[in-house]
Amino acid sequence: MSEIFSQLFDSRTRARLMKFFMLNDKQAYSVKDLVGKNKMTSSQISRELVRLERIKMIASRSKKGVKYFQTNRDFIFYPELKSLVVKSNTLPECHSLGKIKDIGKIKLALMSGVFLNYPKGQADLLIVGDELSRAKVNHLLENLEAEVGKEINYSLMSSEEFKYRTDMLDKFIMDFLEGPYEEILCKITNLKEIANRRK
Numbered sequence: 502m503s504e505i506f507s508q509l510f511d512s513r514t515r516a517r518l519m520k521f522f523m524l525n526d527k528q529a530y531s532v533k534d535l536v537g538k539n540k541m542t543s544s545q546i547s548r549e550l551v552r553l554e555r556i557k558m559i560a561s562r563s564k565k566g567v568k569y570f571q572t573n574r575d576f577i578f579y580p581e582l583k584s585l586v587v588k589s590n591t592l593p594e595c596h597s598l599g600k601i602k603d604i605g606k607i608k609l610a611l612m613s614g615v616f617l618n619y620p621k622g623q624a625d626l627l628i629v630g631d632e633l634s635r636a637k638v639n640h641l642l643e644n645l646e647a648e649v650g651k652e653i654n655y656s657l658m659s660s661e662e663f664k665y666r667t668d669m670l671d672k673f674i675m676d677f678l679e680g681p682y683e684e685i686l687c688k689i690t691n692l693k694e695i696a697n698r699r700k
Contacts, residue, residue, distance in 0.1 A: 514541055517550045520650040522559055523586040529562070535570070540647035558582075575591035586650075587618060596682035597644040598685055604641055608660050609692070610685040613677065615651050623677045626655040629663040629689070667695045 517539055530538070535546050549551045550570055553559045560573045573579070607630035614622030626645075638657065646653050656673070658666070666674050678696035689695075 502700055512549070514545050517541070517557070517647070518546065518549050518553065518651065519582065520586050522553075522570075523583050524548065524650045526574060526583070528573040529569035530663055531569055538646065539650075540644065554567050595645055595648045597648060600641055600644075601628065604628075605630045605636040607686055608688045609663070610675070610687075611682045612685055613680055613682040614646040614654060615649055617681050617683065618679050622654075622680055623673055624656045625653045627677055628655065628657050628683075629660060630657075631659055633657060663689075667698070670698060 518535070518541075521535070521539055532543055532546055532550070535541075535550075536543050539546065541686055550561075551561065554561055554570070556576075557573055558576045558578075559570050561568050561570050563569070576582075595616070601607060607628065609627070609629040611627045612625065613627075614625035616625055625685070642653055642655065656677075663674070675696075675698070678692070
């Protein structure tokens with residue numbers, strides 16, 4: 502038992518993979534899938550998969566010559582690990598959040614949902630800005646998803662669209678602003694006033 506426990510928290514790569522499997526425990530993934538979603542090399546992932554399978558945290562099966570890995574929900578520490586991962590994802594340490602300002606002329610960036618352990622959130626990320634680089638946006642989201650361990654539900658809009666939608670008391674925007682959120686970047690001076698318009 503103590504050997505299993507010591508192996509669980511032995512490497513950063515393993516911690517990221519464990520987090521991924523705990524947050525995505527209903528689906529099976531190939532090594533190629535895991536490489537793309539976790540931003541790690543296939544050799545790093547393959548090495549950790551062997552260890553996680555050995556302690557029975559994950560199980561594998563082959564389909565058409567490809568091996569797929571899935572969370573073993575009967576794993577002895579599954580409930581505790583799941584709870585630990587969910588709690589650790591509240592305001593997770595995401596270095597990529599600081600790079601939001603580099604994707605264009607950003608006026609507003611708010612996080613909710615998966616970042617605050619708020620499953621009822623309208624979105625995980627709301628970004629308002631102009632001259633956004635689609636390539637930089639995609640790169641940012643890929644890195645964020647690797648850090649969080651889960652797909653990010655996001656909304657991008659221009660300053661003009663944001664103003665139009667807030668003037669119309671758009672349901673999505675109002676619901677987002679009325680729920681829990683954290684500011685990453687805010688250059689909109691009347692944000693609190695916007696949030697109170699529907700009240």
